[in-house]
Amino acid sequence: MNSSAALIINPSSGSFSKKRMDQAIKLIEGRFKRVDACYTRGKGDGERLAQNLVRVGYDIIFVVGGDGTFNEVANGAAFSDIPIGFIPSGTTNVLTKELGIPNDIYGATFRILSGTERYISLGRMNRKYFICMAGIGFDAEAVFRVNPFIKRLSGRGAHIVSGLSVLLRYNPSNLSITIDGRAYQGTNLIVCNGRLYAGNYTVCPEADIERGSLQVFILHGTGRKDLMRCIYHVVNGTLKKMKGATLATGRNISISGRTHIQADGEFIGFSPAEISIRERALKILS
Structure with a gap:
């Protein structure tokens, strides 16, 4: 069993479901000794939270939200070498469609927990x-x-x-x-x-x-x-x-x-x- 996992959750994202989120958290808790969840409240929170979680040194960071939240977390976790699991609950969810991840919080969590690690490139525009x-x-x-x-x-x-x-x-x-x-x-x-x-x-x-x-x-x-x-x-x-x-x-x-x-x-x-x-x-x- 891995030791620690953190979740960054945007409860205001377009298709967020508390019921499916609670089910997904139970699934994650069955795989990790320590699971901590934190919630975004406004613009920029995803990046700041990701930076803090990277400093703590969790084994994996799950992100629940839409493409805007995913972008913020990528900006906070780039080049950290901590694996990120993207769980869709946004309006369009372009990234998770690109990755072939199910468009459902619980289904995406199950897929990520049984998935494999890989690296992706990021574009950089100005800062x-x-x-x-x-x-x-x-x-x-x-x-x-x-x-x-x-x-x-x-x-x-x-x-x-x-x-x-x-x-x-x-x-x-x-x-x-x-x-x-x-x-x-x-x-x-x-x-x-x-x-x-x-x-x-x-x-x-x-x-x-x-x-x-x-x-x-x-x-x-x-x-x-x-x-x-x-x-x-x-x-x-x-x-x-x-x-x-x-x-x-x-x-x-x-x-x-x-x-x-x-x-x-x-x-x-x-x-x-x-x-x-x-x-x-x-x-x-x-």
């Missing part, structure tokens, strides 16, 4: 790590303008409402982009460490969370019609056929120009941005 993806431009502004009250009521519906609002006043910035020394111009970017985007959609089909490189989608067009065409192709899985866009792969990306930026669905500020890949940055159980 923040991201696990799955970073967005620059339209989707980041849509994240920025999400109404928290509507999100609590409708989950993903809040993102749709925000996206439509941003689309109506769409006025993109022109961005200068360099990927491993290659120069591009564009208005919107999605930088992918993983294959999935916003749930079950795919923007960068060759991205691999273990590979050690980033795949970048660049939209070149400046008009609302260009963006709507892009959204159409994303929803229908035909992005490879789209004209006026580029897919590129690289390890170091520079973006000049001012626009909104987000990481794993959380707004983090404005460009310019420096993005890179950090290999074997996080040990996970899946």
Whole structure:
């Protein structure tokens, strides 16, 4: 029996179930001599709690929440070599879908406890790590303008409402982009460490969370019609056929120009941005 496990739990996440959480904790307590649980109350708590738990030196840290909570914990536990088990209870749960983990607190816990350790890469944008993806431009502004009250009521519906609002006043910035020394111009970017985007959609089909490189989608067009065409192709899985866009792969990306930026669905500020890949940055159980 392993000696110690800690849980970081976001009870406000979109699909959290106390009943399933209690069942999962009992399952964990059957495998560890010491189990401690701590709860997030606001933005940034996941990172601070992870840093504290890493200093204590637990054998494993379980994280219960959505992609925003997962991102915070990754920022607090990167390069610690303590395995992290991601348990989904959020709105879209992109990371756990990427890892093939069941979309249920108890089922995910059971899977992780019988899983194997492996390392994944993390992207780094300015001073923040991201696990799955970073967005620059339209989707980041849509994240920025999400109404928290509507999100609590409708989950993903809040993102749709925000996206439509941003689309109506769409006025993109022109961005200068360099990927491993290659120069591009564009208005919107999605930088992918993983294959999935916003749930079950795919923007960068060759991205691999273990590979050690980033795949970048660049939209070149400046008009609302260009963006709507892009959204159409994303929803229908035909992005490879789209004209006026580029897919590129690289390890170091520079973006000049001012626009909104987000990481794993959380707004983090404005460009310019420096993005890179950090290999074997996080040990996970899946």
